[in-house]
Amino acid sequence: MENTILIQGAQLVRDEGITPGDVLISGSRIAKIAPAGGITPGPDTAVIDGRNRILSPGFIDLHCHGGAGGDVNDGDPEAYRKMEEFHRSRGVTAFMPTLSVDPMPKLEKACAMVRALRQEDAGGGAEILGVHFESPYINPVYKGCQAAECILPFDEKAMHFIRQNSDIISRITLAPELDGVLEAIPELRQMGILVSGGHSNADAVMFRRAADRGMTMATHLYNAMSSVRKEGPYRIPGVLEAALTDDRIYTELIADGHHVPGELLQIAYRCKGPDRFMACSDASRAAGYSGSERVFICGQEAVIENGVGMLKDRSSLASSVVALDTMVRVLAEKAGLTPHLALRAVSYVPAKAAGIDNRKGRLAEGYDADLVLLDEKLNVCSVWCRGIKSGGK
Ligand SMILES: [Zn+2]
Structure with a gap:
């Protein structure tokens, strides 16, 4: 069973700017991105509260x-x-x-x-x-x-x-x-x-x-x-x-x-x-x-x-x-x-x-789940390398 993680409601750093949304990680990849509240977690999904945080590509x-x-x-x-x-x-x-x-x-x-x-x-x-x-x-x-x-x-x-x-x-x-x-x-x-x-x-x-x-x-x-x-x-x-x-x-x-x-x-x-x-x-x-x-x-x-x-x-x-x-x-x-x-x-x-x-x-969907969660002062809070939480606090 691949790990699934849902980061909910973070400010997502996308190509065009920063917009709120949900990101679902499955295994080592980004499986899905949707507007905030758009993804419902499954029973085995770990849910991370991303509100008041910025989620950037690694x-x-x-x-x-x-x-x-x-x-x-x-x-x-x-x-x-x-x-x-x-x-x-x-x-x-x-x-x-x-x-x-x-x-x-x-x-x-x-x-x-x-x-x-x-x-x-x-x-x-x-x-x-x-x-x-x-x-x-x-x-x-x-x-x-x-x-x-x-x-x-x-x-x-x-x-x-x-x-x-x-x-x-x-x-x-x-x-x-x-x-x-x-x-x-x-x-x-x-x-x-x-x-x-x-x-x-x-x-x-x-x-x-x-x-x-x-x-x-x-x-x-x-x-x-x-x-x-x-x-x-x-x-x-x-x-x-x-x-x-x-x-x-x-x-x-x-x-x-x-x-x-x-x-x-x-x-x-x-x-x-x-x-x-x-x-x-x-x-x-x-x-x-x-x-x-x-x-x-x-x-x-x-x-x-x-x-x-x-x-x-x-x-x-x-x-x-x-x-x-x-x-x-x-x-x-x-x-x-x-x-x-x-x-x-x-x-x-x-x-x-x-x-x-x-x-x-x-x-983007299909991309490596290399992610950084930052606070509003741009301090690193959490890091995922290819889907594995592996750094930050
Ligand atoms: Zn050098």
Whole structure:
């Protein structure tokens, strides 16, 4: 007998806006959606009172390194479980565990770990959407907090590593201006890998050339990327301006209230609109971590100050220390988005960017029962991953 759950009378986040309704979960899927009071529970149906609550599609994080002390690069299933549990408690029901720059054998081990975890996935946890390989093939000028000594050229060895792991890599971040990248984009796409430009010093012409060849995303907009510069009497737009104005490009923003100020969030939203603007956590192991030991982010000692991680010399921010639920609230408070649009930026848009909007990212019949119940202040109350209540309070 499959479990059936009825969430009654919640404010449902639908494509067109937020409207009250009932949602029936059967097994791992959404079986039925109806106006409030429209579904009568059967004798074995668990009934949840959703009144005064918002029911959103589960959050989808396409850029997440760690949490609760664990980091994907550790290649340690225990560390992974800690981070997964933390983000799930904050409403994340599917995500791409994200590698950061490190020696290649470590990255190989981390890929093997994620592969094994995905194979043994029995539901109940946040679904692994494959690895986001925030790769060492980046421009040192915009390395951000990535370790300079591990940055590599994009050569045959790079393609060999990617081919070997193409079953588990779903997204790659790289700098399109590196030798060999433009030519490789069609093959990366053929392998089913989403190509995302980031940590890049390209100009807008180069960035668009990469988009012509199949690049569809920009990694953490505003952070670690070129923007307009002056050459003689002329202004030369960079990655930022190209990503903001090219409608083919999905842009993710680290909306923790520190990496990108409110005005810049607003500019991005006005340029990208409700179908291309999304938030990612880019969370490090320091997210949700309450231990007192020293914290290392991207292999370098970091400090946590005022709710954000930064390198010890304060030269660069180093990933966020929050999950997507905080970003929903920041988008509402600092970017002026309605709850509907803020929630869309962490559910529908990332699902669309990842090409899984036929089963995730919307409240719709037949879709995965990945759901988050929030109070009116947008705090997470309950979480269901593929029909199993598995996080929140
Ligand atoms: Zn990152």
